[in-house]
Amino acid sequence: MSNSRPTPPSATALHKVRAPVAQAQGLPNSHYTSPALFEEEAAALLKSTWAGLGVAADVPEPGDAKPVNFLGMPLLLLRDKAGVVRVFNNVCRHRGMILVEEPRKIEGALRCPYHSWCYATDGRLVTTPHVGGPGQNTHADIDRSTLGLVEVRSHIWRDVVFVNIDGTAPPFEEVHVDLITRWAALDQPQHHGGAESRFTLDVQTNWKLAVENYCESYHLPWVHPGLNSYSRLEDHYNITAPGHYSGQGTHVYRQLKAEDGTCFPDFADLPAFWDEGAEYVALYPNVLLGAQRDHSFAIVLEPVSCEQTREHVHLYYAAPETTPALRAQNAAQWKEVFEEDIFVVEGMQKGRHAPGFDGGRFSPAMDGPTHCFHDWVAARMMAHRAPVTPAAAE
Template identity: 75%
Template sequence: MSTDLSNVIRPIAEAQGLPNAHYVDPDVFNEEKSALLFGTWAGLAVAADVPEPGDAKPITFLGLPLLLLRDRDGIVRVFQNTCRHRGMILVEEPRKIEGAIRCPYHSWCYSTKGDLVATPHVGGPGMNTHDKLDKATLGLIEIRSHIWRDVVFVNVSGTAAPFEEVHADLIARWSEFGAAPMVHGGADSTITLEVQTNWKLAVENYCESYHLPWVHPGLNSYSRLEDHYNIEEPGRYSGQGTLVYRQLTGAKGETFPDFPALSEKWDEGAEYITVYPNVLLGAQRDHAFAIILDPRDVDRTVEHIHLYYASEHTDDALRAANTAQWKTVFEEDIFVVEGMQRGRHGPGFDGGRFSPAMDGPTHCFHAWVADQMTAARQRLAAE
């Protein structure tokens, strides 16, 4: 199916949003899977999911069976979770790989670097080699990956420019955090939300602060709409920032330790940016978070939320309070994104309009989607 995206890429005052089909049509969902999520650097997981060498976690990403693995040298890798023999799934549940990755079907074995190291009885009973089978060419299929701010990004197609090139501006923008440790808060700093919405609506809502007074009255009581600013980098990323970030304080006045060597901008400032297509990041002086949007279907998304700190030594009660506070904020958005999803079934809705003053970050995302889709369609037409 080919949708008309010409109105989406117009200047914001004249533009319309993405057509309804981009939120409700399974065929368009599959088209976006290829163009937006497999063809670019998409967020898959966090490195903290596999903290120790040998740790393995199977992940299904848009139907693609993957294996997140920290190899014996501590390098995080992503493989297809598929045996090269008969296509069997290798790892069904998160676990520690003690020796090799063994296929449960015929016991072909792979090292944590993906090399095929054993093929029992492949040449007949007791014969573990065969002259027509070249083990060197039958290692696990590795998916191109890159880690930034602990997020494991993958480029499934293998065709995107290097991550550092694609996101050079954003990396430079937050370079002050570059040398600082990011310590995952642990089990009590992980939130999972299942939302009945298209993944793009979660991005659109996160990008802007326009909705704060009505959807987040508690947050807006101290970080008001007028204290926020738009972040608009067309074709790259977008989001919002605040000039009045307020540190969480415990009953005895305790706070989290700050990330080191930050400029005064971060004393009371914070930024919330979408790394296109599906990663939502928050940066504050004393903690950070990453939200990875996991599109399960055209109208179903799982949000994986992880909170990070500058030190392993954080107060348990304060950390739990911070998680609870953010969970409340993120849950407040659910009725909005689910309501927009239901509204997209209205056939008379034409994609909507944008406030030129308030919706710039969201329009940036819509225009990026339109540009990526248009380019993908042109490539297909040329083939």
Template identity: 70%
Template sequence: MDRSDLSRVRRPLEVANGLPNAHYIDPTVFTEERQAVLFDNWAGLGVGDDVPEIGDAVPLTFLGMPLLMVRDRAGKVRVFQNICRHRGMILVDTPRKIEGAIRCPYHSWCYSTEGKLVSTPHVGGPGQNTHEGIDRALLGLIEVRSHIWMDVVWINVSGTAQPFEEVNADLIARWAEFDKPLHHGGADSRFQLAVNCNWKLAVENYCESYHLPWIHPGLNSYSRLEDHYHIENAGHFSGQGTLVYRQLKGEDGKSFPDFEDLSDKWDTSAEYITAYPNVLLGVHRDHTFAIILVPEGPERTIEHVHLYYSDPKTNSELRARNTEQWKDVFEEDIFVVEGMQRGRHAVGFDGGRFSPAMDGPTHMFHHWVASQLERHRTPLAAE
């Protein structure tokens, strides 16, 4: 299939093909998707707990772009391009606390945590810290549009997306019961997985429950394939839910405290949704998680996993067990996504076909990616 022809991807589920091989292995297509799929939409960058206290600053690289996440003096999380407006020098190269200002290590231009340029030493000559040709008001840090929901820091690099609350209105409403303080579990509730695959394969695998009996036999022993249901919202998110969620219990028989005021549905159910493009979310009566997929190239992705609870003082032993349990589940998927990645080098593969009964959420994601690319190639193209 010609990579430029995505019409077969956007066919109805029963007759559609998946995205062509080039969308997983071709650097040129990767660059196109970087803009059309990730920069032009609300992509996940990190979590608020990366900068838990005022003045905390963390440098991040997202698709080659150097960024700086800062919690400013008002407690707001901001994202800036991590460069000085003078000569483009990287400002912060390791996580640290900003005690005064963000100082460029090259010529000492200084910025507030709100991004304002506050000092330009010797810019007008020795001892002259101002110059009529340098308007500090116009030379603040370049701020990247950002929004926090479920503690995920979402960014819209291009600045062209509709407001986050509009784009994700249906998902926010669906999980309104979890719109309450989420407490990160701390150091034992975050981990990373490096996988040798295109980021989209991680999304595709997460969206569906079809693989459970063979890839997750332990999970499938109590949350069976037939206990799952599809979650589909065209153009925004897709995933799966289960009618059988089994809480983890300690030796004393106690489990994590539930989130308050949940409806009866959540007594036994849990849901796992991909918020397009790159954030995998899970909600349960007693904990949530977020997985942020950060592409490092066409064939490599870092999965940043964070777990949250209703109470900041959960049992540390039980918390560590929960983290390890989820890590085991996510690691079971690695050989699958890496195997599919290797398969994308088979020149005869046409993108594959979908199970009309089982692959709806995955097809919906493919359809959305194709629509973003077609809009990028032909701005007037409609959904």
């Protein structure tokens, strides 16, 4: 009699996801509808990688602070007095009180509203009023040097603030060297367009469906007829970098022009490809990036729950000053495009409650970027679930 145990159904399903695109099935329904799997994916896909948290433009000036709830964790995005953007746990080291409830500027020290422990904007604990008794602001057993704010590992690229919650990911520059190299010509200053160049979409869908829809062009003729009228499906190509990112590119990018014919200034010294080309990639796990000759955008997906996502959209330009009316028109056009996708991702989310749906199939010609993302999810989930053997633990 064999001592081997049958493979759990979940493992079998993930092996099917990792099959070649022509034979693969998509992720099972539970990966979109189960709160328990949402928590497991948070650990395997979001906390152990470089996940998008926000953008540096959220805290433009020294002392600016913005509280961010990420996967239930209270974090604080803060630009210190030296201009360095940092991410901290948004809690006092004394009794765990939330420090900042609303975005604001820290004029002096960051003061806890509970017992007035105060922190410098670089996280150092600087004052502890009455900690040793009335009028005694020190105590032999309270070592301020060890009680600064807990800093979360972070990295900024293309103004997106990425965080590695568990601290185990390799350096960002190593993980994403391929895309950094691919877009090296675009490694130049980007300027956020301001209030009219940011908006948030609340979508009733799992965050992964937002990634999957964004990284493929197959849906353009039916979901984005206006865009497809000049940048046609046949003008697009697939982009796949297994384990890191996937997306689409187009050979036909049309610049927005004002009535007098003016356009946004171009980024400097770009290769000829960018004259009419553009690329749109999903950088795993949750950041969607767009690059064109005269502007770019970043969408940071906030996974709220297994069936709710907030899409935080930010637009950037090559020059710090551009025509406000043209910026507003550009933001309105992109918002219209992204809103056209809402019924699709929400419809797929509803469809994931159908018990007979087996994860779906992929077009080998058209769905390579989507399968690339599914394969990454399945690979990380399988690695996360892999038992640690005694030998591996030594």
